[in-house]
Amino acid sequence: MSSEKSAGPIRLIITLGLAGLFSGLVLVSVFLATQPLIKRNQEEALEAAIYRVLPGAETRKIFVEEDGKLVETESADGAEAVYAGYDGSGKLVGYGIPSSGTGFQDTISLIYGYDPYEKKVIGMQVLESRETPGLGDKIIKDQDFLDDFSALEVEPEVEAVASGTKSEANEVDSISGATISSKAVVNIINDGNDKWRQLIDERTESEGQAE
């Protein structure tokens, strides 16, 4: 602390100005240094998730929507995209569809695998969520819950039912104590289906005819 009783206004301004300047310099350099890494982490997480929700997939292609059709692209570049996964022999396993929506506390974003031949969801993984630790966050790791998404029919639409009462192929057992989060996941998948399924199914059909 300065020993003199009071410093003039100029000194106060200079002090704060300098502090702000140095702070800004540090922040900009750290931001520039970490940004590529942060972006790569997010891409890696998405990449890993694609292969996890499409069991057996070994390669993937990116598709974006253009004039009501799915068009292949090199990189999604921030645009909304779906990811087609192919197994070792080049056969289509399914599409990884990222989707997000409101959870119990904050936005949940997830990616799920959709098999257009069987018209089934074949895998689901949460990418980002802030659900209640210990309850809502079970949507990330609870194996019983995740297993319900390994062969889930999407017609007429996916439904979350009370824990332990799953009887139809389009139903998901809610996690007890996390009903809202479970329902949110199901709604997010239905939203994703509303948006992408028709495009994907059309593409799959036209591909089937071409072969």
Add this chain to the structure above:
Amino acid sequence: MSNQQNLYEETIKGFWRENPVFVQMLGLCPALAVTNSAINGLAMGLASTFVLVGSSFLVSTFRNLIPKQVRITTFIIIIATFVTVADLSLQAFTPSLHKELGAFIALIVANCLILGRQEAFASKNRLPFAVGDAAGMAGGFTVALIMVGGIREILGSGSFFGVSLFGENFEPWVIMILPPGGFLTLGVLLIIFAAVKKRRDSRKLVQLES
């Protein structure tokens, strides 16, 4: 404070005699909020350590140049800078931990322990003592967070640092990893701390008298 400052004393006091969480009751927000597992407690403790030691270092170095009227503002600028650096680095190098701690990293800025040490200590003491004090306080804070987090994780998830302890049959007390568990654990730890301290003090008094 005595004329002859002792670096060891200034460092060690944060762990027990002036433990920020258990004695000064500062920084309780992160101590309650992120401690649903031991690893989260450890990560939060280390992030706070980085911010506290870095800030104390700068504040003590420039303590004679910072005018009194704007000292708090300057402290906050320094602290906020370190917090953002910690936030971005965690996001870049340990994305999974960053995901767990989420908004609470940014909230280190508002941890009164950190601003408190700048105002009460770093701005009045020479560099080695300021850094020692910061390291000790941060160490005590980290230990406290690991204790709260460890107890909550053991009871609430049946594991410690992610290692399962009790096998399949253990029915976890879910409440311990929910917010009320934080209050319960912290409360019990505060009682234990206070009781042990009281006993120690009275024993010291007896020794002095005899």
